[in-house]
Amino acid sequence: MKQLFAAALSALVISPASTAFAQSMSGVSVGGDRQQVDSIGSRPVATEAMGPHTIEKYKLSGGNELSVTYHRASGKIVYLETDWGGETAGAFSDFEGFKFGKTTLSEIRAKLGSNGMSFKERPPVTPTPDGGLALFNSYEVNGSGTIATFVTSVSAVTVKSIKEKGSNPNVGDTAKLEAVIVGEKDYLETIWGSDKTKSPNYSAIDWPWNGSGQAPKSPQAALTKPEAADFPVERVYRGKTAKPDFAGKNAHFRDFRTRIREGMAVGPGFAGEFSVIQFGCGTGCSAVIVASNKTGQPYSFPRGGEDNMYLTLKYQLDSRLMVSQWGSYDSGKCIMEYFDFANGIWSAIAKREIGPLDACYKDIEENGP
Structure with a gap:
């Protein structure tokens, strides 16, 4: 939705100070300081000033986009929005x-116990530029002073088909999740209005890792590093290496076909059936592709390039866990990040700061994987 309500931000006022809350997306928390955004490890793709606030947008691994709004004077983050980029990886x-x-x-309503609430000054259903529909369902988050909004959408093709057939399908079964928004209640009321309408059986919700029974048991448990044994593969492929296909959806890998073929010739070394191919793109810069020796299918790794310098990896054949270490010139920090690779999808499961940028000159083992 690319922060659908950016146009409404021109009327913003400074929100009163409040407690920093634990609702977060991509490691960035509402109520936290703007410096948290540096952990993303990349530069914003767009920046816009709106009243006393600044909006920054970032491209995430998997093709998604994160929008962060913060108060310039205090640096406090008041609004987060993650928009799906349409890729399976995200x-x-x-x-x-x-x-x-x-x-x-329908699944969101069932999981959260109601249809949520709507803001009277913000329509619960909005046409999208391409002729589809966007639906907004909001819920207060227990004990936080924040509100979570789940944006679902009905495609233009589906809307057209419904009009042509004159049918009346259950929109709850048709609309699918497109974006997630978390914002401070006081802030949202300045852009969406304070009057709300709550659905029958409405109740506030718990945010994962912040609600009852979901929080880490202790600081020590929260800092536990993922282990390769926690992400086992079902079997290791021992067959003949398949030839990769660089046509159709894989056409963007064509420029790297020689490197991919040579890398696959060595055989699998990761997640049961994959070859890991890493190659340079300049001083301190590298890119990574993993390719299935079983199917020939190549996949991009979500870290690399100039935004993730000095990239090094640790992995093994019998595990889906990929440990990556990389440095960010923008923040001057060295980051250790952990991914689970399952069914062709990279899932970021943990991230920690190792130290200053030059810590990345050491290998992963020296920094403690």
């Missing part, structure tokens, strides 16, 4: 159990 949302492009509005 289907997992920051709300546990919900997937972009798959979870329906």
Whole structure:
């Protein structure tokens, strides 16, 4: 939705100070400081000033986009929005159990116990520029002073088909998750109005890892590093290496076909059936592709390039866990990040700061994987 309500931000006022809350997306928390955004490890693709606030947009792994709004004077983050980029690799949302492009509005209602609430000054259903529909269902988050909004959409093709056939399908089964928004209540009321309409049986919700029974048991548990044994593969492929196909959806890999073929010739070394191919793109810069020796299908790794310098990896044949270490010139930090690779999808499961940028000159083992 590319922060659908950006046009309404021109009327913003400074929100009163409040407690920093734990609702977060991509490691960035509403109520936290703008410096948290540096952990993303890349530059914003767009920046816009709106009143006393600034909006920054970032491209995430898997093709999604994160929009962060913060108050310039205090640096406090007041609004986060993650928009699905349409790629399978980005289907997992920051709300546990919900997937972009798959979870329906009916499933959201069932999971959260109601249809949520709507703001009277913000229509619950809005036409999209391409002729589709966007639906907005909001819920207060228990004990936080924040509101979560789940944006689902009905495609233009589906809307056209419904009009042509004159049918009346259940929109809850048709609308699928497109974006997740979390904002401070006081802030949202300045852009969407304070009057709300709550659906029958409405109740506030728990945000995953912040609600009852979902929080980490202790600081020590929260800092536990993922282990390869926790992500086992079902079997290791021992057959003949398949030839990769660089046509159709794989056409963008064509420029790297020689490197991919040579890398696959060595045989699998990761996640049961994959070859890991890493190649340079300049001083301190590299890119990574993994390719299935079983099917020939190549996949891009979500880290690399100039935004993730000095990239090094740790992996093994009998595990789906990929440990990556990389440095960000923008923040001057070295980052250790952990991914699970299952069914062709990279899922970021943990991230920690190792130290200053030059810590990335050491290998992963020296920094403690």
